[in-house]
Amino acid sequence: MRPALLAAALWLAAPAWALPKAVDIEAPSALATLLRTHLDLSQALQGRSPPTELEWARLCRLAPAQARALLETEGYFEAHVQLDCAAGRLQIEPGEPARVSELLLSGPEPELGRWQTWRAAFALRVGERFRQADWDSAKRSLLAQVRAQGHALARWERTEAEVDGRSVRLTLQLEPGPEVLLGELRFEGLQRHREEELRELLGPLRPGRRYTEQRLLDAQTRLQRSGLFDGVWVELDGEELQEGNRLPVRIRVKEATRQQLALGLGWQTRSGAQASVEHLHRRFLDQPLRARSRAQLAQHAQLLELELSTHPGRLQQRWVGALRWQRNEEPDTTPYTLGSLRLGRVEETNRNDRSYGIELLSSRQGEGELAARSQALLGQAGAAWRRLDSISLPREGWLLVGQLSAGPARSRQQALREQGGLARAQARGQLYLPLGPASSGRGLALRLEAGQLWAPAALQAPESLAFRAGGDDSVRGYGPRSLGPQRLGTKGLEPVGGRVLWTASAEAQQALPASWFGGLGGFGGAVFVDAGQAAPSWRAAGTPGVGAGLGLRWRSPVGLLRVDLARAMSDQPQQAAGQWRLHLSVGIAL
Structure with a gap:
């Protein structure tokens, strides 16, 4: 055993x-x-x-x-x-792969005019190679398209794939169901905000209108952009039609906190160590008002801002009133103090922004007897057009932003007094081009910016209207707002703002393997060249500042994080060629 x-x-x-x-x-x-x-x-x-x-x-x-x-x-x-x-x-x-030999796609052809369009949109065609993933994707895609165009209850009555050796015969029968209308709006999660206020903001999403998926997405985006909610979900409620082929709409929200306080500490090359505090009240005085205040204290610069705005309404417009005071005494610059009061209206959508209003400006530039005092009352208008695949993390598309201001102004420096009309225009365009398939993560980003200030030669414009170049979103390799003309001050020659501006940038981007960063995705590398200048006039623009370097990008959940190491390539009065600067920023300039 x-x-x-x-x-x-x-x-x-x-x-x-x-x-x-x-x-x-x-x-x-x-x-x-x-x-x-x-x-x-x-x-x-x-x-x-x-x-x-x-x-x-x-x-x-x-x-x-x-x-x-x-x-x-x-x-x-x-x-x-x-x-x-x-x-x-x-x-x-493996042998030869099977191919689609016949496609029989039937539906309500006599009753529905859009049927031929849907039929043509089916992704898998006769003669193409058959793969299970492609077959499933084609069915999901067409069904999603039919549902998005008003037939929320559409379904496949029959789908079959008959295999005979190397040929596959596909048979499908679509049942789109009736065109659905929007029913009553059902709100969930409201605590401080009122239903009638949200109905005003939702605009076109009203009972009785024809359902489309885009209408729900637009409504969801409107609520998200309002800044009042941490989470928003807009969807049809149920699958049982009510009277008149209506389906209710469920709107679930997670309200943001009533108040928010943010504290910050930092350091900047020019202004030194700095601290900031920002407070936001999303329902000021228990009214549909948002109040924001911000204070920033640095060694050589101070800032105070107060803003009160209404919640966005049906046309996604809101009224805005803002008060701003700023003082800057950074080394190697002309010191200035600036105050402004602004009243206006803003319209913000996914694709376009509009703004208009009036602004009162008052500034003091320089010190002692050479100080100049300026005031201006300006009417303002601005617009932005966006056609981007993503607002916060764009890979493809374009952006165009324009601003125009005009009005009376006056200035006084010693015994010289001047007044007259003032106008200012500025435009910025950005283009994002993918190079190759999306999976390659390769692309090109181009930027072009120009601006001009028109005023009598002896008129000293308020500081915020003058143009300067240099810094993160301008010409990397040079200090922020360091490129511009100079004038004689109490400390000798000091840089001041110019009356014309141009900047340009070209940046090639390449995604980097996640394995390089411990499995964390979203990283990419960049090579860039920037150029630009601010000057008293186009004829006096002189040699542009040129910067070039390498960068690291991270498409983080809060936006695009950029770290750039740039070298100044041309001599400027404020900075010699050959110097390196490190630039760090979050987000993109829109």
Whole structure:
């Protein structure tokens, strides 16, 4: 008995050394990867403990059929599979992939005029290779399109794929159901805000209008952009039609906190160490008003801002009133103090922004007897046009922003007094071009900016209207707002703002492997060249500042994080060529 017991024990404890270390799959690379990833036989050898002899034998029996099933998902229905389990070798001869030989797609052709459009939109066509993933995707895509165009209850009545060797016959029958109208609006999650205020903001989303998916998405975006909610979900409620083919709309919101306080500490090359505090009240005096205040204190600069605005209404417009005071005494610049009062109206949408209003400006530039005092009362108008695939993380599209201000102004410096009309225009365009497929993560970003100030030659414009170049979103390699003309001050020659401005930038971007950053995705590298100048006039623009360098990008959840190392390539009065600067910023300038 003892020899028999010993033999049984040795048989049950299958020796690990008898198993192959891995399954050698001989097949085209794409199919080999598929089998290596999903074949149970291959996965068993990658586990922490090797399979027993009985488990290995079971997997060997199932492996050929499982391999054929996996190959069929890729359209190979006549594949030959040979398995040498002892040697761990799997040989695949896939043959030719099957193709769609016939497509029978039926629906309510006589009753619905859009049927031919839907029929043409089906992604899988006769003659194309058949893959299970493509088949499933084509069905989902067309059904989603039909539902998005008003038929919220659309469904597939029948879908079949009949395989005959290397040909596949597809049969589908679509049941779109009736065109759905929007029913009553049902709000959930409201605590401080009132339903009638949200109904005003939702605008076109009203009971009785024809349902489209885009209307729900637009309504959801309106609520998200209001800044009143941390989360917004707008969706049809249920699948049972009410009277008049209506479906209710459920609007779920998670309200943002009533008040928010943010504290910050930082350091900047020119202004030194700085601290800031910002307070936001989203329902001031229990009214649909938003109050924001911000104070910033630095070694050489101070800032105070107060803003009161209404909540956005039906046209996504809000009234804004703002008060601002700023003092700047940074080294190597003309010191100034600036105050402004602004009243206006703003309209903000996904694709376009509009603003108009009036602003009263008062500034003091310089020190002592050379100080200049300026005032201006300006009418203002601005607009932005966006056609981007993403507002916060764009890869493709374009952006155009323009601003125009005009009105009376006056200035006084020593015994010289001047007054007259003043006008200022500025435009900025950005273009994002993908280079290759989206998966390559390769692209090009171009930027062009220009501006001009028109005023009598002796009129000293308020500081905020003058143009300066240099810094993160201008000409990297030079200090923020450091490029511009100079004038004689109490400290000698000091840079001042110019009356004309131009900047340009070209940046090539390339996604970087997530493995370089511990599995964290969204990183990319950049190579860029910037150029620009601010000057008293176009004729006196002189040599532009040129900067070039390398950058690191991270498409983070809060926006685009940019770290750039740039070198000044041309001599400027404020900075010699050859110096390097580090630039750090979050987000893009819109």
